[in-house]
Amino acid sequence: xxxxxxxxxxxxxxxxxxxxxxxxxxxxxxxxxxxxxxxxxxxxxxxxxxxxxxxxxxxxxxxxxxxxxxxxxxxxxxxxxxxxxxxxxxxxxxxxxxxxxxxxxxxxxxxxxxxxxxxxxxxxxxxxxxxxxxxxxxxxxxxxxxxxxxxxxxxxxxxxxxxxxxxxxxxxxxxxxxxxxxxxxxxxxxxxxxxxxxxxxxxxxxxxxxxxxxxxxxxxxxxxxxxxxxxxxxxxxxxxxxxxxxxxxxxxxxxxxxxxxxxxxxxxxxxxxxxxxxxxxxxxxxxxxxxxxxxxxxxxxxxxxxxxxxxxxxxxxxxxxxxxxxxxxxxxxxxxxxxxxxxxxxxxxxxxxxxxxxxxxxxxxxxxxxxxxxxxxxxxxxxxxxxxxxxxxxxxxxxxxxxxxxxxxxxxxxxxxxxxxxxxxxxxxxxxxxxxxxxxxxxxxxxxxxxxxxxxxxxxxxxxxxxxxxxxxxxxxxxxxxxxxxxxxxxxxxxxxxxxxxxxxxxxxxxxxxxxxxxxxxxxxxxxxxxxxxxxxxxxxxxxxxxxxxxxxxxxxxxxxxxxxxxxxxxxxxxxxxxxxxxxxxxxxxxxxxxxxxxxxxxxxxxxxxx
Ligand SMILES: Nc1ncnc2c1ncn2[C@@H]1O[C@H](COP(=O)(O)OP(=O)(O)OP(=O)(O)O)[C@@H](O)[C@H]1O
Numbered sequence: 001x002x003x004x005x006x007x008x009x010x011x012x013x014x015x016x017x018x019x020x021x022x023x024x025x026x027x028x029x030x031x032x033x034x035x036x037x038x039x040x041x042x043x044x045x046x047x048x049x050x051x052x053x054x055x056x057x058x059x060x061x062x063x064x065x066x067x068x069x070x071x072x073x074x075x076x077x078x079x080x081x082x083x084x085x086x087x088x089x090x091x092x093x094x095x096x097x098x099x100x101x102x103x104x105x106x107x108x109x110x111x112x113x114x115x116x117x118x119x120x121x122x123x124x125x126x127x128x129x130x131x132x133x134x135x136x137x138x139x140x141x142x143x144x145x146x147x148x149x150x151x152x153x154x155x156x157x158x159x160x161x162x163x164x165x166x167x168x169x170x171x172x173x174x175x176x177x178x179x180x181x182x183x184x185x186x187x188x189x190x191x192x193x194x195x196x197x198x199x200x201x202x203x204x205x206x207x208x209x210x211x212x213x214x215x216x217x218x219x220x221x222x223x224x225x226x227x228x229x230x231x232x233x234x235x236x237x238x239x240x241x242x243x244x245x246x247x248x249x250x251x252x253x254x255x256x257x258x259x260x261x262x263x264x265x266x267x268x269x270x271x272x273x274x275x276x277x278x279x280x281x282x283x284x285x286x287x288x289x290x291x292x293x294x295x296x297x298x299x300x301x302x303x304x305x306x307x308x309x310x311x312x313x314x315x316x317x318x319x320x321x322x323x324x325x326x327x328x329x330x331x332x333x334x335x336x337x338x339x340x341x342x343x344x345x346x347x348x349x350x351x352x353x354x355x356x357x358x359x360x361x362x363x364x365x366x367x368x369x370x371x372x373x374x375x376x377x378x379x380x381x382x383x384x385x386x387x388x389x390x391x392x393x394x395x396x397x398x399x400x401x402x403x404x405x406x407x408x409x410x411x412x413x414x415x416x417x418x419x420x421x422x423x424x425x426x427x428x429x430x431x432x433x434x435x436x437x438x439x440x441x442x443x444x445x446x447x448x449x450x451x452x453x454x455x456x457x458x459x460x461x462x463x464x465x466x467x468x469x470x471x472x473x474x475x476x477x478x479x480x481x482x483x484x485x486x487x488x489x490x491x492x493x494x495x496x497x498x499x500x501x502x503x504x505x506x507x508x509x510x511x512x513x514x515x516x517x518x519x520x521x522x523x524x525x526x527x528x529x530x531x532x533x534x535x536x537x538x539x540x541x542x543x544x545x546x547x548x549x550x551x552x553x554x555x556x557x558x559x560x561x562x563x564x565x566x567x568x569x570x571x572x573x574x575x576x577x578x579x580x581x582x583x584x585x586x587x588x589x590x591x592x593x594x595x596x597x598x599x600x601x602x603x604x605x606x607x608x609x610x611x
Pocket of ligand 1: 194544
């Protein structure tokens with residue numbers, strides 16, 4: 001894990017080749033032709049900045065002058081309120097995250113007109129480069145968690161963690177006073193540490209539980225991500241008796257069932273659960289709710305949806321209503337014939353109608369839903385399906401983001417990311433990629449293509465090229481190693497490839513969008529968009545595989561001539577067209593030298609298909 005010191009000291013890397021900014025008048029590409037059409041739009045967005053009231057500007061300046069280590073307390077306090085509420089259980093004071101009462105009537109009306117709920121239109125914001133020492137009292141972390149953090153190299157908490165952890169710790173304290181626990185929606189850039197923002201407080205809350213019951217459900221869209229998050233939980237649970245399970249479909253159903261539920265316990269009141277925390281994919285969760293005897297959500301306290309917008313986009317949404325039904329049925333009818341006794345170890349968390357009517361029994365904490373994403377959906381209809389209760393929206397943003405109800409706020413990028421694009425004739429893209437590899441513009445990285453088919457063919461071509469050039473002809477005498485990494489490759493093979501990549505034995509993984517989301521590989525220095533992403537969310541997640549945890553990284557997008565107009569419009573519409581995105585063009589001299597190698601590689605692959 002990157003340390004917070006790294007986080008602060010990074011500088012952006014420049015590519016070796018000549019750069020031209022987009023507003024360079026000498027540029028004569030299809031993109032710039034479109035500039036005048038959009039001028040009006042940009043004018044209006046810059047106007048809003050210059051017309052800003054002085055007071056608001058001063059506030060922003062003050063924010064900018066933050067000292068992330070020492071004064072971070074001020075940074076993610078809701079600026080409209082100076083009040084802090086005292087934690088009832090001896091925790092340190094924590095910020096009051098209640099809704100912003102100062103939201104202007106105008107912005108309230110604007111949000112209402114667009115059908116955006118107030119909580120979504122007025123997030124509590126946190127500056128993206130803030131870090132807070134882990135020992136800060138507001139986190140109230142136990143020595144067990146602190147020692148795991150130390151082991152992981154976590155000395156400071158990143159912005160998203162410094163906002164979410166106190167909010168959750170506060171909610172836990174309030175839950176004990178039978179107050180309502182608010183659901184949480186969190187939007188923070190890629191690589192900003194969202195995983196630990198929920199792992200740490202969940203482990204902290206559950207570590208003192210007495211018996212094993214399924215209390216935290218963490219849903220992720222893919223098997224690969226589920227594995228990654230399971231590993232993270234397992235690491236932070238060392239030293240506790242908490243058990244972490246995985247249901248991602250990589251082992252046969254029966255084996256997975258046996259790892260989650262014990263047959264011996266008799267399937268009552270969730271006492272057959274073998275895990276406290278379950279990390280799963282939607283498909284397997286659905287299967288277990290349907291088919292696994294004794295699998296119950298009766299004791300659930302946390303329901304995390306990581307990469308929430310992708311989960312809400314799942315073609316098959318049945319899993320969502322299945323979970324809601326499971327929760328609701330269990331709380332209405334009870335799922336058990338067990339007789340309740342106050343001494344029962346289950347009593348404090350069991351969600352059963354007969355218990356809830358008993359005035360002597362403290363109600364169980366309600367299930368807190370926690371949504372995380374780098375590109376949280378603003379679609380009210382989709383969010384409504386989650387049945388959120390009094391949600392709190394925390395957004396990690398940058399000073400440049402401006403209007404938080406605008407699109408730029410939806411897509412915040414790591415400050416350590418350098419972004420480049422090139423307009424490239426479609427048929428020359430392989431040559432362009434060879435150039436970038438040969439001239440070492442692309443360090444260790446991943447290359448995204450639009451489809452499995454393209455990934456496969458490109459990997460073949462690049463491998464034919466690298467195999468065909470003798471080792472001593474390569475720059476620095478080192479041949480580049482390229483591998484295909486896609487859903488066509490088996491999960492076991494993907495695991496092996498990732499290991500080789502992490503060990504430095506593979507330089508470039510060519511893939512479809514399989515790993516565009518969430519995958520955390522420390523060693524990725526460069527992302528290449530061989531095919532330009534078609535929407536901003538896809539762009540954000542792809543480039544977000546680099547520049548993680550405060551490390552430097554670069555992203556290069558090869559924009560086909562026919563896609564240039566769409567690419568520029570997409571960037572403009574999302575406030576991402578400007579100095580942050582630089583143009584690069586290959587140097588002809590090197591390209592000329594590579595042309596022959598390219599021809600040889602093409603012939604070699606052509607003969608493969610002819611056979
Ligand atoms: N406080 C911290 N100090 C040092 N490293 C950290 C800290 N928090 C997280 N990291 C590291 O930062 C990396 C990125 O974290 P994580 O995968 O949680 O990002 P993310 O916000 O979920 O990104 P994405 O949106 O792409 O999924 C991980 O390698 C993690 O171990």
